[in-house]
Amino acid sequence: MDKKTKMLNELKLLGTNIIDYLRKGEPPKLQVPSRITSNIVYDPVARCYVLGDKYKLRSAGNIAHVKKIAQTMCVATFGKELAEKSQFATLREMYYYGEGWPCGKFVDQQESDMVAEDLEVMLGCKxxxxxxxxxxxxxGVFGDVLVREPDGNEIHAEKAGMGGYTIPPIVDDIEFVRCGAKRLIAVETLGYYHRLVQERAYKRFDALIVGLKGQASRATRRMIRRLHGELKLPVYVFTDGDPWGSFIAMVVISGSAKAAHVNKELATPNAIWIGVTPEDITKYKLPTDKFNDQDFKRIEELKKDPRYQGKFWQKQLELWEKMGAKSEQQGLARHGLSYVVEKYLPDKIREHEPNFKPKPA
Amino acid sequence: MDKKTKMLNELKLLGTNIIDYLRKGEPPKLQVPSRITSNIVYDPVARCYVLGDKYKLRSAGNIAHVKKIAQTMCVATFGKELAEKSQFATLREMYYYGEGWPCGKFVDQQESDMVAEDLEVMLGCKxxxxxxxxxxxxxGVFGDVLVREPDGNEIHAEKAGMGGYTIPPIVDDIEFVRCGAKRLIAVETLGYYHRLVQERAYKRFDALIVGLKGQASRATRRMIRRLHGELKLPVYVFTDGDPWGSFIAMVVISGSAKAAHVNKELATPNAIWIGVTPEDITKYKLPTDKFNDQDFKRIEELKKDPRYQGKFWQKQLELWEKMGAKSEQQGLARHGLSYVVEKYLPDKIREHEPNFKPKPA
Incomplete structure (x- = not known):
């Protein structure tokens, strides 16, 4: 059974469950796994945040729950119609579309977003x-991979323009037809994504270059997970040398608390952060800025974060705190524009693949 | 003479000018057109902001100017090396690259950005x-246009994936090989860019769909100007129905004050704003939010803005003020997801092309 059929069955089950209650003359009830902070737990086996086993019960017999149940039915219907027509819509469109619904009009988009998340946890899908x-x-993705989109259009990610192939919202509907790349390098800044493409890092390193543009979107995280899981590509995440950069890598690796209910489909626990680490700042003589209060505060927060509990991460945080300074990936440019591909990245990849040899430019 | 040769000649002239001074035993001088507010004027013929004729003189005989002149030479050298190698770099990379320069280290990126702008105005190029x-x-650009990038790679903007062809930084080096589209629709939000692509608006309207993602970047504005100027495509800009949305359109149309020295290459004065206008909000019964203080303040500012002095624009601002309410383009979704392509856009295009008929979906 394919994913879509499974999901439509789940939606149907949700609906028939409500109808059953009504036929029995009882107020319909919904059991919704709870997403409150105390129910978001780190799973050391899955190596990411997941939801615990608390749930809340919503009953149409309770006047305070009626509207929410009606809204859930509306969103479920909206999702069913989209899936049947193989269409998609933004959360914002859904919010406005809700203006035309017979009941349960949303006060604001936050409310409609929450109902969509309720549905995710109830149905166990994204x-x-x-x-x-x-x-x-x-x-953007650049490198030797051929993908097929649902309309049958095949795109080679080296031939979609120098901006690369743009990861679309519907990542799960993409097929990987062929892949010559042997690893994946995700880059925090768009500037360095362009640098790597321009320096032909995809050829030199047999790599797919993924430009995160800061915090990675859900679609990007899903894409990286799929490329790692299905094509067995080692994943390297290359960020700025500050606590915030490390966190961008961490969300790719272990997922976010907010997406605890879907992290198992988004996180790539085997992904490796390749700096800029505090040690790199010293080793590569990078230009630094002093930590401000927020940087120090962030370090304290991360020290307690369950995702940062390993020896490696605790060491990084301590080093940073001691150093009290941060650097940016683009700081490598002080040694020349090509330094990042000629020196830094080969060094860093070799730490994990000892026999790695870059190809000539 | 091509653009690059012209620019390299300009750079050479800049350098030989300095050498001439030195040979004569005089302190080198640079004449830099001024970019202070009082020298940014609206040109009613070019229909955009341009620089007036004030300039400032920098002399190495003045100790306060020495560092700036040295920095200008460094950036000019950097630009020359990039151009000769057909490479490109980010402003941020240039700032860090400057760490290795023999003189005139930058205090922060703002300083290095300013020197790059000084060079733009001095040389009269971007x-x-x-x-x-x-x-x-x-x-992103989606639709029937085939472009050729400098490496010879040809990309059709309907075959680069559903995310479209991503406009690269080096817009001027792109060739338009073939274009079947008859108009261009630039869309403020990414959500509605995807909506238009999904609804096959590029086919229905014979249009290139351009997703601005909010305020259009310089590269995007340059691309739109080129598509309008070279391929004679009428340009429509479709934004949210608030003063901020109108301003996104206005910057595409008449350029920004900040880019006054290069607006003639970025602005598209013939571009047309197709709403959401205050009248559309009423006509299409869109969901609204009340104006807040900032919205009212913005209206007052725009009333005085030289770009808003025409009858049409003053009327829009007055209507908004009276109404005290705004709407978003995605608000059209209240009438169904396809309403924007089935009703709104055909209506709006017909206002300017009376014989316009959309094709079937």
Whole structure:
């Protein structure tokens, strides 16, 4: 059974469950796994945040729950229609579309977003599976991979323009037809994505270059997970040398608390952060800025974060705190524009693949 | 003489001018057109902001100017090297690259950005012409146009994936090989860019769809100007129905004050704003939010803005003020997801092309 059929069955089950209650003359009830902070737990086996086993019960017999149950039915219907037509819509469109619904009009988009998340946890699938996605700019991918989109269009990610192939919202509907790349390098800044493409890093390193543009979107995280899981590509994440950069890598690796209910489909626990680490700042003599209060505060927060509990991460945080200074990936440019591909990245990849040899430019 | 040769000649002239001074035993001088507010004027013929004729003189005989002149020479050298190698770099990379320069180290990126702008005004060309560009995400283009990038790679903007062809930083180096589209629709939000692509608006309207993602980047504005100027495509800009949305359209149309010295290459004065206008909000019964203080303040500012002095624009601002309410383009979704392509856009295009008939979906 394919994903879509499974999801449509789940939606049907949700609906028949409500109808059953009504036929029995009872107020319909919904059991919704809880997403409160105390129910978001780090799973050391899955190596990411997941939801615990608390749930809340909503009953149409309780006047305070009636509207929410009606809204859930509306969103489920919206999702079903989208899935049946193989269409997709933004969360914002859904919010406005709700203006035309017979009941349960949303007060604001926050409310409609929450109902979409409720549906995700209830059905155990991603809202993207029923065609509802946030408005966010997809990352660019450049390198030797041929993908097929649902309309049959095949795109080679070295031939879609120097901006690369843009990861679309509906990542799960993409097929990987062929891949010659042997690893994946995700880059925090767009500037360095362009640098790597321009320096032909995809050829030199047999790599797919993914431009995260800061915090990676859900679609980007899903894409990286799929490329790692299905094509067995080692994943390297290359960020700025500050606590915030390390966190961008961490969300790719272990997922976010907010997406705890879907992290198992988004996180790539085997992904490796290749700096800029505090040690790199010293080793590569990078230009630094002093930590400000927020940087120090962030370090304290991360020290307690369950995702940062390993020896490696605790050491990084301590080093940073001691150093009290940060650097940016583009700081490598002080040694020349090509330094990042001629020196830094080969060094860093070799730490994990001892026999790695870059090809000539 | 091509653009690059012209620019390299200009750079050479800049250098020989300095050498001439030195040979004569005089302190080198540079004449830099001024970019202070009082020298940014609206040109009613070019229909955009341009620089007036004030300039400032920098002399190495003045100790306060020495560092700036040295920095200008460094950036000029950087630009020359990039252009000769057909490479490009971000403003941020240039700032860090400057760490290795023999003199005139930059205090911060703002300082290095300013020197790049000084060079733009002195040479009368865009910093992109010598390969220096800001870090910004290029818009997506979807539709029937075939482009050729400098490496010879040809990309059809309907076959680069559903995210579209990403406008690269080096817009001027792109060739338009073939274009079947008859008009261009630039869309403010990414959500509605995807909506238009999904609804096959590029086929229905014979249009290139450009996703601005908010305020259009310089590369995007340059691309729109080129598509309008070279391929004679009428340009429609479709934004949210608030003063901020109108301003996104206005910057595409008449340029920004900040880019006054290069607006003649970026602005598209013939571009047409197709709403959401205050009248559309009423006509299409769109969901609204009340104006807040900032919205009212913005209206007052725009009333005085030279770009808003025409009858049409003053009327829009007055209507908004009276109404005290705004709407978003995605608000059209209240009438169904396809309403924007089935009703709104055909209506709006017909206002300017009376014989316009959309094709079937």
């Amino acid at each position: 809202r993207e599976d029923f065609g509802i996605y946030p408005e966010e700019s997809g990352a | 910093r992109e012409d010598f390969g220096i560009y800001p870090e910004e995400s290029g818009a």
